[in-house]
Amino acid sequence: MDMTLKEVKEGQSARVEKVGGSGALRQHFLDMGIIPGTDVKVEKYAPMGDPVEICLHGYELTIRLDDADKIQVEPIPEAVRQRGAAPRPVNEHLGLGEGGRFHPKGSGDPLPEGTTLTFALVGNQNSGKTTLFNQLTGAKQHVGNFPGVTVDRKDGAILGQRNTSITDLPGIYSMSPYSSEELVSRDFVLNEKPRGIINIVDVTNIQRNLYLTMQLLEMEIPVVVALNMMDEMTGNGGTVDVNGMEALLGVPVVPISAAKNQGVQELVDHAIHIAKYQEKPQRQDFCDENDHGGAVHRCLHAVIHLIEDHAKAAGIPVRFAACKAIEGDRLIIDQLRLDENEKETLEHITLQMEKERGLDRSAAIADMRFSFITKVCDSCVREPGESREQARSRRIDRVLTGKYTAIPVFIGVMGLIFYLTFNVIGALLQDLLAMGIDALTGLVDRALSAAGVNEVLHGLIVDGIFEGVGSVLSFLPIIVTMFFFLSMLEDSGYIARVAFVMDKLLRRLGLSGRSIVPLLIGFGCTVPAVMATRTLPSERDRRMTILLTPFMSCTAKLPIYAFFVDAFFPRHKALIMIGLYVLAILVGVLVAFLYKKTLFKGEAVPFVMELPNYRLPSARNTLQLLWEKSKDFLQRAFSVILIATIVVWFLQSFDFRFDLVEDSQSSILATVSGFIAPVLAPLGLGDWRIATSLISGFMAKESVVSVLEVLFGAQGGVAAVMSSLSAFSLLVFSLLYTPCVAAVASVRRELGRRWALYVVLWQCAVAWIAALLVRLIGLLLGMA
Ligand code: GDP
Ligand code: MG
Numbered sequence: 199m200d201m202t203l204k205e206v207k208e209g210q211s212a213r214v215e216k217v218g219g220s221g222a223l224r225q226h227f228l229d230m231g232i233i234p235g236t237d238v239k240v241e242k243y244a245p246m247g248d249p250v251e252i253c254l255h256g257y258e259l260t261i262r263l264d265d266a267d268k269i270q271v272e273p274i275p276e277a278v279r280q281r282g283a284a285p286r287p288v289n290e291h292l293g294l295g296e297g298g299r300f301h302p303k304g305s306g307d308p309l310p311e312g313t314t315l316t317f318a319l320v321g322n323q324n325s326g327k328t329t330l331f332n333q334l335t336g337a338k339q340h341v342g343n344f345p346g347v348t349v350d351r352k353d354g355a356i357l358g359q360r361n362t363s364i365t366d367l368p369g370i371y372s373m374s375p376y377s378s379e380e381l382v383s384r385d386f387v388l389n390e391k392p393r394g395i396i397n398i399v400d401v402t403n404i405q406r407n408l409y410l411t412m413q414l415l416e417m418e419i420p421v422v423v424a425l426n427m428m429d430e431m432t433g434n435g436g437t438v439d440v441n442g443m444e445a446l447l448g449v450p451v452v453p454i455s456a457a458k459n460q461g462v463q464e465l466v467d468h469a470i471h472i473a474k475y476q477e478k479p480q481r482q483d484f485c486d487e488n489d490h491g492g493a494v495h496r497c498l499h500a501v502i503h504l505i506e507d508h509a510k511a512a513g514i515p516v517r518f519a520a521c522k523a524i525e526g527d528r529l530i531i532d533q534l535r536l537d538e539n540e541k542e543t544l545e546h547i548t549l550q551m552e553k554e555r556g557l558d559r560s561a562a563i564a565d566m567r568f569s570f571i572t573k574v575c576d577s578c579v580r581e582p583g584e585s586r587e588q589a590r591s592r593r594i595d596r597v598l599t600g601k602y603t604a605i606p607v608f609i610g611v612m613g614l615i616f617y618l619t620f621n622v623i624g625a626l627l628q629d630l631l632a633m634g635i636d637a638l639t640g641l642v643d644r645a646l647s648a649a650g651v652n653e654v655l656h657g658l659i660v661d662g663i664f665e666g667v668g669s670v671l672s673f674l675p676i677i678v679t680m681f682f683f684l685s686m687l688e689d690s691g692y693i694a695r696v697a698f699v700m701d702k703l704l705r706r707l708g709l710s711g712r713s714i715v716p717l718l719i720g721f722g723c724t725v726p727a728v729m730a731t732r733t734l735p736s737e738r739d740r741r742m743t744i745l746l747t748p749f750m751s752c753t754a755k756l757p758i759y760a761f762f763v764d765a766f767f768p769r770h771k772a773l774i775m776i777g778l779y780v781l782a783i784l785v786g787v788l789v790a791f792l793y794k795k796t797l798f799k800g801e802a803v804p805f806v807m808e809l810p811n812y813r814l815p816s817a818r819n820t821l822q823l824l825w826e827k828s829k830d831f832l833q834r835a836f837s838v839i840l841i842a843t844i845v846v847w848f849l850q851s852f853d854f855r856f857d858l859v860e861d862s863q864s865s866i867l868a869t870v871s872g873f874i875a876p877v878l879a880p881l882g883l884g885d886w887r888i889a890t891s892l893i894s895g896f897m898a899k900e901s902v903v904s905v906l907e908v909l910f911g912a913q914g915g916v917a918a919v920m921s922s923l924s925a926f927s928l929l930v931f932s933l934l935y936t937p938c939v940a941a942v943a944s945v946r947r948e949l950g951r952r953w954a955l956y957v958v959l960w961q962c963a964v965a966w967i968a969a970l971l972v973r974l975i976g977l978l979l980g981m982a
Contacts, residue, residue, distance in 0.1 A: 201273065203238065203252070203266040211239040211274050217561060218268035222376055223804055225525070228564035229372035230806065231255045231406055232269060234557060235565065242595075245604040246702040249711070249805055255405040255568075256581065258809040260698050260711075265804050308474045309393070314361045315473040318387055320414060321398035322407050323369030324810050326426040330398055330456040331366040334466065338822050339366065356466060365392070368732075371406070373413040373518070374527065376735050387417060388514070394420045394473035396465070398456075401425045401438060402587075402811075404579055408571045411447070415479040416518040420472040421449045424465050429455040436582030443578040448481030457816065482517050484570040490555055494566045497524065497551035504543055508534040524548050525560050591691075591811045598692065604699045611692075613776075615683040619676060620775055627675030635668040654858065658847055661911075666843030666904035670757060670835050673900065674828060677753040681827045682820065684722045689815030693718065694807065701805050707787060708794035710734075710805045713743040720750030721779075724941035728948055742790070742798045744948055748937045748961055749786030751779055754899035758932045761903045765917050766925040774929075782933050785968060834898055842894045842901045847908050850890075862909070881931060881969045882924035892931070898938050923976040927969040934965035 206212045214236045217227055231254055232238070241251040241258060249262040309315075321327050328339050335354030356362040367383040375381040387395065397414050399407040404425075414421050425431075425438060444451045450468045454461035471477075485495035501520040509516040512533045522530035523544055536544065548559050555562045575581075597603050618624070642664060646656045687693050693715055701711030712734055720727035727747045734740040763774050849867035851858060859865045871886040871893070878889055887909040895902040910916045920928070936942070936958045946954035 201271055203240070203261075203269040203271050204250075204263050206238075206240045206271065206273065208240055208242055211237055212271035213237050213274050214269060215272050216270040218270065219265070222374075223265070223806075225374050225560055226371075226376045226806060227261075227265075227269075228560050229374060229376075229409065230259060231409065231564075231568060233561055233564045233568060236568075237274065238271065242599065244698055244701065245599065245601045246699075248702045248705075249698065251599075251698065251809060257403045257406055260701075260805065260807050260809060262701070262805050265806070307476075309476065312361060313393075314363055315394065315470060316390075316392040317356075317362070317364040317394045317396050317469060317473065318383075318390075318392040319364055319366050319396050319398060320383060320387065320410070321369060321426075322371055322400060322403070322410060323808065325369065325398050325400040325403075325407060326456040327366055327369065327398050330396075330424065330426065330454075330462070331364065333456055333459055333462050334364055338826070356470075359466065359470065362470070364396070370410060372410055374522075374525070387414070387419070392419065393476070394422065394469055396424055396469050397421055398424045398426050400427050401431045401436070401453075401579075402427050402582070402585065404438075405568070405571050405575055408574065409567055412484055412567045412570065413518065413521075415447065415449065415484075416482055416515055416521065418478055418515040420477050421479050422465065422468045422472055423447065423449055423451045424456075424461075425451060425453045426456050428453040428461070429458055430585060430587060431582055434582035434585035434587075435580075436585075437580045439578040443574060446481070446574050446578065447479070449479045485566050486569070489566065489569055493551045493554035494562050497547050497562075498566075500547045501544060504540060504547070505534055505536065508536060508540075511535075521563055524551075525563055585811075587811045587813070594812050595695065599695050599699055604695075608696060608699065611687075615680075615687075616776060616779070617772070619679045619683065621772055624676035624679040627679070628672055631675060632672040635664075635672055639664040639668060654851070657851065658844065662843055662847035662908055663840065665907045665911075666847070666901075667835055667840050669761075669907045670839050670900040670904050671832075673757045673760070674831055676756055676760075677831055678824055678828055680753050680756075681722050682824055684718065685820060685823050686815055687718065688715075689813070689819065691810045691812045694809050697805075697807060698809065707790040708798060709742060709746075709790065710739060712805060712807060713739060713746075716743050716747055717750050720747040720752065723752050723754070724748060724750075724937050725944045728941065728944040731948065738798055741949060741953075742793055744945060745793065745953075745957065745960075746786050746790055748941065748957065749782050749789065749934070751782045751933055752899070752937075752941075754938065755932060757900050757903040758895075759929060761906065762916075762925050762929055766920075766922045778929060778933050781930065781968075785934060785964065789964070835900070838898045839901045839904055842897055843904050843908055846890065846894060846905050850909060877966075878931075880973070881927045881966070882921065882973050883928055883931070883969075885919055888920075888928065892935070895932065896936060896939060898940075899932070902932060923973060926976065927973045930972045931965045931969040934961060934968055936961045936965075 201212070203212065203214075214232060214234050216234060217224060217232055219227070236254055239253040241253050243250050244260075247263075249260045250266055251258055251260050252266075253259075319327050319331055331337060331352070331354065332339055334356050336357050337352070337354045339352055352366045353363055354366075356364055365386065367386055368380065370380045370383045373384050373387075375384050386392070395414055395417070397411050399411060401407075411421075411423060423443075425440070428438075431438070438453065440451050440453055450472065452461055452465045452468055454465055456462065485498050486492070487495045489495065498517075498520055501524055502516055505519055505523060506516050509519040512519075512535065514530065514533060519530055519534060523534065523536075531541075551562060552558055557565060598607055639660065643660050646659060651659075687696075696718070697711035697714045699711075700714050704711055704713055713731075715733070716727045716730040719730050724747050727750065728744050731740045731743045731747075734743060759775055759778060763771050767774050846867065849870075850862040850865045852866060853859050853864055854866055854869070862868060867890055868886045871890045874893065875884050875886045875889045878884060878892070883889070883892075887906070890909065891902045891905040894905045906916060910919075916925075937945075942954050942958055945957050
């Protein structure tokens, strides 16, 4: 029977027979638990028919039809899933040392006092690592309900424990890295050799999470397993026999709830204990000689003996090295420096195993691990009934990823966000703040006049600083509101669904659904958006996504839009705002097509992603994020923008002999900017003051407005020198032209100097052309 997963109908189940494909992707499938013998249920096809959401090992995964087509299956009538072992109460956790099993407290041979205990926090994506890290260290890292929020490592000391250091790493599913951020985690564990590993396991997803645990146990580094999300587990009738699991895994296992801060102290005690006494995992041998005739068991042990000396010499844990050597991991095999004879022996042993086991090497190793996991789960875990969270997710998903509802809902949600930000919440707060700032400006103005302060100083303070920085400050509410909604999208788990729904569309552009996340974040700020691309598994997709993020209009450009829309088109405020966003996206789409045909030929990599349950974002997290963003914005307002304002004010007040000028037309600034103005003249933007403001926008976009305020006085001044057509050109130009220094720097960090330069020049060129088109069309239509 030749049937593939692609042909399985919605709601039906099938058993995997063979996993086709090759290379890293195939390894990734195996690591995610798609191995021969696994039962898979097709949950749902995306609204556009591709990709498909499947359920296996108790969790949800999305894959594309092309990849599903590589997986051969055999239909089974009804998913007959074992619900785990007989009920067992959650047992009290014994104290340190586990009755002598893991080490009687205080005996043995501890590391010398004062040694810094370094820990790696390792776990699957979205298992709660950052939440735990924040609890442990008191830090305020961003938590999100989306795979791939932590893209870089972060360090901190455990609260109240001297000489400790803990590192929050990006989530990984296995020690065979699939994306660049996963490599960060693997390299950290392998090369930096932390004193201990805190392996965080999402119990509601335990089978897949333990797969990584198995590999960590091979690392010859002390491990403590933290079973996170115990609150959700016990809340729905699930239990774990913690002591039983400890006996099987040979490491301490501590049930915790990172979000509720339960069990965290106990976890710390255990972690410090195992690190201090360097208690290695007591079990590394997971292959069973009775499993399928023991072929894998014999092969593994033979290879272990074969490469033992090489692994020692290369400083790689021997069991890990053996598994990797059997799987054919080139990186590891090269590091082992086997000679020809040994390589041949390795190949012979492996071939023999494949023959006896009837599976290829990678599948056989993955299967060995999952067999052991099944044993552990059968004897120690009673899975909860469908939890309230899952049931709720399923109900919500019926609408949010439904065939006919998904896309209207997405458009509706984005529309609502923009509407609330620009027209209701943000705008209301902005008006209030603007009134406050105006009142304060007036007050200071009168006070300075009354005190008879020098006229130049007076001008600087009122016309320079207050007008300039004040005009930017009033945008704080809009920007914070926008970030609030974006973080709600991210934390609730909705963004993962958007990726699922939009994958097919993005594929047409040569991207994958995963790219939607950085792109949406780009509406907030380009810097984190560029960072977020690290979760993309292929370099090609990552590059292309980075180059497209500047087209997602960031919040810092909002002041520019608002300024001009207020001055020129007050009656069509919302329409023009939304029009600008849509225009940028359309240009981005065009550019993406262009890239696909030129710079980035080829296909996007497969889309394999986990869909997390929906969760209500915690108030604490949200408030924290808003606070961070406000702080960030204020810092910028009072550094870059303040300085830019002052510099511009000086340059426009003095001439080259440093005499105060009557008319700024003869100032230093006018002379210098006059050189650039001709470039912008065809766009109807030939005024030197506009050129100046656009240049200052390279430092920070908000300063375009503050500089204009300084140079033109109030809004009326601009309206006098520009037609509304020019204003429209200017809007389009600032929508598309070079991102700010911070964004360019982040592009440089990710892709190097040449690409950063490319972004600056390319965006300016695109902006110039688009603005010119706007002007020409406007002139044709008779708008002048
Ligand atoms: P990371 O990707 O591993 O760093 O995971 P995060 O720390 O970003 O958390 C992922 C999601 O799980 C967030 O929505 C958290 O609020 C949630 N979460 C973390 N710990 C717990 C827990 O103990 N119980 C519950 N119910 N949710 C949790
Ligand atoms: Mg994280």
